[in-house]
Amino acid sequence: MSLVTDSPVHSSSSDDFAAYLDSALDASSSDASSEEEEEEEQTENQDEDFKSMRAKRCKVESIEEIQGSTSNGLIEHNIEASVNVDVCTHPGSFGNMCIRCGERLDVESGVTFGYIHKGLRLNNDEITRLRNTDMKNLLRHKKLYLILDLDHTLLNSTQLIDLAPEEVHLITQADSLEDISKGNLFKLEYMRMMTKLRPFVRAFLKEASEMFEMYIYTMGDRAYALEMSKLLDPQREYFNAKVISRDDGTQKHQKGLDVVLGLESAVLILDDTENAWMKHKDNLILMERYHFFASSCRQFGYNCKSLAELKSDENESDGALGTILKVLKQVHHTFFYELQDDLVDRDVRQVLKTIRSEVLKGCVLVFSRVVRTTLQALWKMAEQMGATCLTEVDPSVTHVVATDVGTEKARWAVKEKKHLVHPRWIEATNYFWQKQPEDNFTVRKKQ
Amino acid sequence: MFFHIVLERNMQLHPRYFGRNLRDNLVSKLMKDVEGTCSGRHGFVVAVTGIEHIGKGLIRDGTGFVTFPIKYQCVVFRPFKGEILEAFVTMVNKMGFFAEAGPVQIFVSNHLIPDDMEFQSGDMPNYTTSDGSVKIQKDSEVRLKIIGTRVDATEIFCIGTIKDDFLGVINDPTTA
Numbered sequence: 001m002s003l004v005t006d007s008p009v010h011s012s013s014s015d016d017f018a019a020y021l022d023s024a025l026d027a028s029s030s031d032a033s034s035e036e037e038e039e040e041e042q043t044e045n046q047d048e049d050f051k052s053m054r055a056k057r058c059k060v061e062s063i064e065e066i067q068g069s070t071s072n073g074l075i076e077h078n079i080e081a082s083v084n085v086d087v088c089t090h091p092g093s094f095g096n097m098c099i100r101c102g103e104r105l106d107v108e109s110g111v112t113f114g115y116i117h118k119g120l121r122l123n124n125d126e127i128t129r130l131r132n133t134d135m136k137n138l139l140r141h142k143k144l145y146l147i148l149d150l151d152h153t154l155l156n157s158t159q160l161i162d163l164a165p166e167e168v169h170l171i172t173q174a175d176s177l178e179d180i181s182k183g184n185l186f187k188l189e190y191m192r193m194m195t196k197l198r199p200f201v202r203a204f205l206k207e208a209s210e211m212f213e214m215y216i217y218t219m220g221d222r223a224y225a226l227e228m229s230k231l232l233d234p235q236r237e238y239f240n241a242k243v244i245s246r247d248d249g250t251q252k253h254q255k256g257l258d259v260v261l262g263l264e265s266a267v268l269i270l271d272d273t274e275n276a277w278m279k280h281k282d283n284l285i286l287m288e289r290y291h292f293f294a295s296s297c298r299q300f301g302y303n304c305k306s307l308a309e310l311k312s313d314e315n316e317s318d319g320a321l322g323t324i325l326k327v328l329k330q331v332h333h334t335f336f337y338e339l340q341d342d343l344v345d346r347d348v349r350q351v352l353k354t355i356r357s358e359v360l361k362g363c364v365l366v367f368s369r370v371v372r373t374t375l376q377a378l379w380k381m382a383e384q385m386g387a388t389c390l391t392e393v394d395p396s397v398t399h400v401v402a403t404d405v406g407t408e409k410a411r412w413a414v415k416e417k418k419h420l421v422h423p424r425w426i427e428a429t430n431y432f433w434q435k436q437p438e439d440n441f442t443v444r445k446k447q
Numbered sequence: 448m449f450f451h452i453v454l455e456r457n458m459q460l461h462p463r464y465f466g467r468n469l470r471d472n473l474v475s476k477l478m479k480d481v482e483g484t485c486s487g488r489h490g491f492v493v494a495v496t497g498i499e500h501i502g503k504g505l506i507r508d509g510t511g512f513v514t515f516p517i518k519y520q521c522v523v524f525r526p527f528k529g530e531i532l533e534a535f536v537t538m539v540n541k542m543g544f545f546a547e548a549g550p551v552q553i554f555v556s557n558h559l560i561p562d563d564m565e566f567q568s569g570d571m572p573n574y575t576t577s578d579g580s581v582k583i584q585k586d587s588e589v590r591l592k593i594i595g596t597r598v599d600a601t602e603i604f605c606i607g608t609i610k611d612d613f614l615g616v617i618n619d620p621t622t623a
Contacts, residue, residue, distance in 0.1 A: 091558065092542075095597045095604025099543070099556035100593025102528070102606040117538065117545055117554070119604060134541050139569060213568065241538055261491040261541060 032124040039066035060166045073343055090127035095119040102286050111258060115248040116241050131263045138213060138266065139343050145262040146212035146328070150220060150228050152289040152296070154321075157195040157228075160187075170194065179280075180234040188227060193345055194228035195231060196292040199314045200321040201217035202398065205238055207325060211332040212268070215242040219276065222247045254278060265347040268331065270324065275377040282349040287326065288320045288431040320431065330355055353384075359433055368409035376421055381430050405443050448530060450523050452489065453499055453555075458514045461505075472530050473515060474498060481619065483519070483550070487598045488592055490525025492548045526596050534618065536587045539572045546589060551603045555591060559608035561615070581616055588618035 026399050074105060088101040094117070096105055107139040110123040122130070138144070148154055163170070174194065175183025209212060216232075216239050218225045225245040250258055255276045257264055272287040291297045292313070294306040305314050307443040314320060334351050336343075365387050367375055378401070379389050390397060393412050400413035400420050425441035451584035456477065474495075480493050499575040526532060526548075534546035535552055537603035543556035543621065557574075564574040564581070573584035583589060591614055598604075607614045 046511070092556070094556075094606060095552075095602075097595040097597055097601075097604065097606050098557045099554060099606060102593075104595070104597070113542075116540060116542070120542075120554070122542070130541055133573040136570075137541075137566065240572065241540055241572070310592075394545075 016094060057230075076359075089252065090123070092122035094121075111250060112248070113259065115244045115259070127258075127261065130261050133368070135263050135266060135344070136260060140261075142211075144212050144332060144335065144348055145260065145267040146208060146415055147215045147217045147257075147260065147267060147269045147283075149269075149273070149276075149287070150216060150218040150225065152272040152291070153195045153198075153270055153287045154201050154290075155195055156234060156290050156292040156296050157224075158196060158293035158295045160192045162293070163194065164294035164306065164309055167294060167300050170308060186231055191224070191227065193227065194293070196308070197231065198290045198292075198321055199316050199319050200325075201232065204321045205232060206324050208402070209238050209327060210326065213242075213262070214238050215244060215260060217244045217260075217269075217271075219246045219253075219255070219273075221245055244407070256280070257283070263283070265349065268328065268348060285352070286430065287324065290314065290320065305365060323432050323434070327355070356384055356433070357386035359429060360385040360435060363387040363399055363435075364397045364403055365389050365399050365426075366391070366393050366409055367399050368407045369404050372399065374423065378426050382426055385401070385426075385429065399425075399438070402443055410443065416427055448525060448527060449493070450489070450525070451460075451496070451520065452491075452523060453520050454481075454489070454520055455516065455518050457506070457573075458515045458517055460467075462511050462513065463555055470501065471516065474499065477517060477519060483596055485550070485603060487600075487603055489523045490598060491523060491603060493522040493524050493549070495520060496520045508516065521583060522531050525526070525547060526603060528593055530593045531590060531614075532593060532605075532607070533588060533590050536583060536589060537587055539566075539574065541566050541568070541572075541582055542599050544574065544583060546591065546607070551606045553591065553605040553606055555589075555607045559594075559606075559610050561610050582619060583616055584620070585618055585623070586620040590617050 004152050004298055010413045056234070088098060088103070090098040090100065090103070090105060092099045092110060093108075095214055096108070096119070098105055099104065104117070110121045111127065113120045113122055118291045143222045151157060160171070169189060170185065171194070174185050175188035177183075177186060177188075177282065180186075181202070184201075186195045186197075187193075187194060196366070205214070216225060218228070220228070222245040225243050229239045229243045237342060248259055250256055253276070255271070255278055256269060258268065264280065264283065267280075267283050269280060270287055271284060272289045274281065274284065274286055277284050283341050289300065291300070291302070292307045292308055297304060297306045308409055312435070316322070331348065334355065335346055335348055339346050360382060363382075363386075365382055367378070367389070370378060382389055393409055399411075399419055399420060400409050402413075403409060403421060403423065405414070405420070410420055412418075419438040420439050420443055421441045422443050425436055425438065453470075458473055458480070459479055460469075460473060460476065463539050465612055466474075477498075478495050481561040483492065485491050496522040497604060499518035501518075504513040504515045506513050527530060527593055532551070532553070532581050534548040534551075535543050536546045541557070543554060543558075546553045546555065560574055560583075563576050564583070566579070571584055573582050575582045589609060591609050592611055593605050594608050595606040596603065
């Protein structure tokens with residue numbers, strides 16, 4: 001306590017100062033306490049600075065003395081002060097410094113949020129806290145989260161050298177990069193790439209942004225992701241610092257919601273690859289792949305001509321994005337206006353499941369001559385959409401799904417005037433969230 | 448804080464630059480090399496302001512390159528803990544906001560934003576007081592206090608706070 005003599009408060013043991021302090025404290029005790037808090041905060045900031053800390057403790061002590069509290073209270077106060085010094089839980093770090101107290105942190109902990117800003121990391125508790133506060137904010141604006149994939153979902157890209165001979169003419173038709181919002185086919189010279197936006201994507205983003213807070217989440221690298229977000233969102237109104245690339249994920253070859261600052265119960269995902277979202281299949285709306293360029297068809301093992309080679313494209317309004325937008329609207333409407341329980345307890349995954357189970361409601365399916373491996377997937381898909389699947393035909397059956405007209409079940413279907421459809425009917429129904437006209441999916445005789 | 452100091456550097460020069468413009472070449476190479484770089488000790492080199500002394504060149508064995516020791520004056524910028532800085536807001540999100548003062552990247556987390564300011568999402572995310580009188584958004588100018596710094600080889604990171612008297616917005620782009 002050699003410092004005590006230096007302390008300015010302590011040196012004034014004269015009565016008039018004590019009286020002045022007393023009256024000041026009485027007059028505005030709340031002020032005084034906030035001042036004390038501030039003092040403690042400052043102490044926190046200068047934790048290495050032991051000298052000043054000790055001096056401040058003496059100050060606190062002397063105020064206590066003047067107030068005439070017991071020695072017990074004095075000790076308590078001291079303990080409180082010293083606890084406050086190391087109370088910062090370090091909720092996250094920026095450039096290895098705590099974002100709350102500025103202290104240098106040597107151990108790297110928590111999840112990296114490189115897509116928001118370089119060097120930013122957050123701890124799990126802080127992520128939970130942010131998700132919960134953000135959720136309230138979002139629900140007040142009647143919005144949910146929407147995670148969008150890039151390739152094959154919103155657009156299709158190809159390397160220039162991979163262009164098929166019939167596609168080379170596209171290079172001259174590319175839209176100017178000066179007015180991005182008007183074009184949909186771009187040539188990115190320095191990346192040696194061509195990118196085609198999916199028809200309807202601009203209207204889709206505009207309408208979806210009113211119902212959702214949107215993220216981009218792609219397996220491409222960071223530079224590519226940012227470049228694509230510029231094409232999709234030239235005004236930067238949708239994806240402000242919400243572009244996540246494979247460099248930002250926490251697991252290889254997997255996409256995860258752990259780097260998304262949103263509660264899982266309010267997130268919808270739009271992606272063409274189911275396997276990327278192993279842990280979050282319930283949030284996923286599977287998209288039909290968009291193959292504009294031939295290289296992208298080849299990549300997935302299709303031998304057919306690409307849309308570009310055929311000089312055609314998806315339909316503007318009732319293409320894949322238009323259809324999905326309707327589903328999104330339905331989910332959004334159900335979530336906010338049709339559910340009865342408390343807003344916070346609602347789960348968008350449940351809503352999605354219910355809507356999906358309405359698609360094929362009342363249909364009874366029987367499979368015939370479908371390869372075992374695909375059968376399982378189709379069976380599950382059909383059941384998720386609300387259909388009943390049987391192994392043998394009976395009078396309740398409405399559809400026979402077959403690859404060949406010659407099988408016993410297929411012949412039965414024709415005789416009983418039941419629908420005989422190709423397995424693609426189920427896949428198409430799954431993509432469009434609507435029972436597809438059976439006549440478009442008839443089974444042809446094998447040659 | 449800015450400092451005007453004298454620093455030293457050994458410059459290597461290719462023989463093709465020798466001739467009557469040797470000195471000019473050295474100086475322009477020096478500027479290209481040091482302006483905009485960071486050092487943990489001195490901070491960010493803003494500009495070279497003058498040459499104090501150029502020492503005798505030394506031919507390096509085997510290469511023909513010549514090394515000149517140069518003493519030069521320059522303005523450096525280095526933030527300190529407790530310093531008050533004025534900065535431009537570059538990004539606002541639910542975690543807080545990022546601001547820039549020249550080369551310095553500052554993060555102000557929402558723990559260090561006054562409690563009466565609330566985050567508003569949208570195409571122009573911002574922090575606003577309940578009465579709407581004060582608004583922090585992209586391109587706002589704020590006065591903040593540095594509570595932690597780290598200087599890397601190329602970047603300076605800082606943690607800032609506006610939870611203190613006389614800190615916060617000093618210039619709003621929407622009203623200007």
